[in-house]
Amino acid sequence: MARTPRAAVKRPKAFVATNAPLALAPQRATRPVAPVSRRESKPMRLDEGQGFGTEEREESERPPSRPIRVAASGDLHARLDRPNRLQRIFREVNDQADILLLAGDLTDHGDPDEAEQLAEEMSAVRVPIVAVLGNHDYEMGKADEVVRILSRGGIRILDGGFFIFEKRLAIAGTKGFAGGFGRATLEPWGEEPIKRFVFEAVNESLKLESALARIKDYPKRIALMHYAPVHGTVEGENPELIPFLGCSRLAEPIDNFGADFAVHGHAHKGRTQANTPGGIPVYNVAMKLLNHATGRRFVVVGV
Ligand SMILES: [Fe+2]
Numbered sequence: 001m002a003r004t005p006r007a008a009v010k011r012p013k014a015f016v017a018t019n020a021p022l023a024l025a026p027q028r029a030t031r032p033v034a035p036v037s038r039r040e041s042k043p044m045r046l047d048e049g050q051g052f053g054t055e056e057r058e059e060s061e062r063p064p065s066r067p068i069r070v071a072a073s074g075d076l077h078a079r080l081d082r083p084n085r086l087q088r089i090f091r092e093v094n095d096q097a098d099i100l101l102l103a104g105d106l107t108d109h110g111d112p113d114e115a116e117q118l119a120e121e122m123s124a125v126r127v128p129i130v131a132v133l134g135n136h137d138y139e140m141g142k143a144d145e146v147v148r149i150l151s152r153g154g155i156r157i158l159d160g161g162f163f164i165f166e167k168r169l170a171i172a173g174t175k176g177f178a179g180g181f182g183r184a185t186l187e188p189w190g191e192e193p194i195k196r197f198v199f200e201a202v203n204e205s206l207k208l209e210s211a212l213a214r215i216k217d218y219p220k221r222i223a224l225m226h227y228a229p230v231h232g233t234v235e236g237e238n239p240e241l242i243p244f245l246g247c248s249r250l251a252e253p254i255d256n257f258g259a260d261f262a263v264h265g266h267a268h269k270g271r272t273q274a275n276t277p278g279g280i281p282v283y284n285v286a287m288k289l290l291n292h293a294t295g296r297r298f299v300v301v302g303v
Pocket residue numbers: 075077105134136266267268
């Protein structure tokens with residue numbers, strides 16, 4: 001089903017946060033006030049081998065003592081036969097968070113029409129949206145078109161890039177890849193196809209490392225991925241699937257450069273929270289899992 005391209009969605013840049021305590025558990029509604037920020041945007045250089053991405057900055061007069069409320073969800077799997085589902089869910093984000101992170105599988109088949117529908121539904125969200133793609137967004141081989149449509153809708157898609165919010169929160173994002181965990185992590189040994197598979201995991205880890213290195217001086221940092229960086233948040237899935245749900249190579253740059261927490265999706269039946277080997281919290285925000293575990297479709301974490 002073809003759709004007429006929409007004009008870019010105008011989003012207010014931020015809301016002043018309340019003093020409500022923040023936790024992984026979803027929060028009750030808080031009081032939105034007038035937007036107070038100004039955004040500067042410059043396209044990221046694509047010759048840096050980091051694919052699409054942005055370096056954008058949201059500026060605000062929010063007192064630094066106020067926590068930033070970060071909402072996160074993933075695996076929306078937007079489908080043409082399920083319209084008007086996400087608009088209802090994410091409208092709540094406006095009152096409960098200052099920024100929304102989406103951890104990939106934004107569409108179900110990487111269909112540009114699904115992306116059009118998603119962009120339209122997400123136009124109900126008035127806080128900045130930062131996302132990475134997931135494996136489903138590549139299925140039709142039209143990921144570039146999906147990115148263009150979502151970007152036109154005001155959603156910032158990261159692929160080895162980063163996003164700065166209010167000068168003090170930096171989000172580094174990349175899709176990530178599979179390969180397994182710990183001592184069972186696949187090594188580049190033997191057949192060429194195995195080496196190419198591992199190279200993809202290494203490349204995604206390097207993209208995350210590069211982005212984290214560039215934001216290392218910001219006081220608050222988040223790593224956003226689709227694939228899991230640790231085994232702990234995929235436990236509960238079919239054991240035979242686990243090597244395809246993420247890779248420990250993604251946890252290495254997170255521990256090396258540090259972050260307040262990491263967010264991923266992809267494992268619809270995993271666990272909501274675990275830690276990297278270095279002790280950094282990792283949240284699995286796959287929507288289906290969140291709904292099962294908390295009855296809500298996104299979490300809010302204060303940083
Ligand atoms: Fe998914």
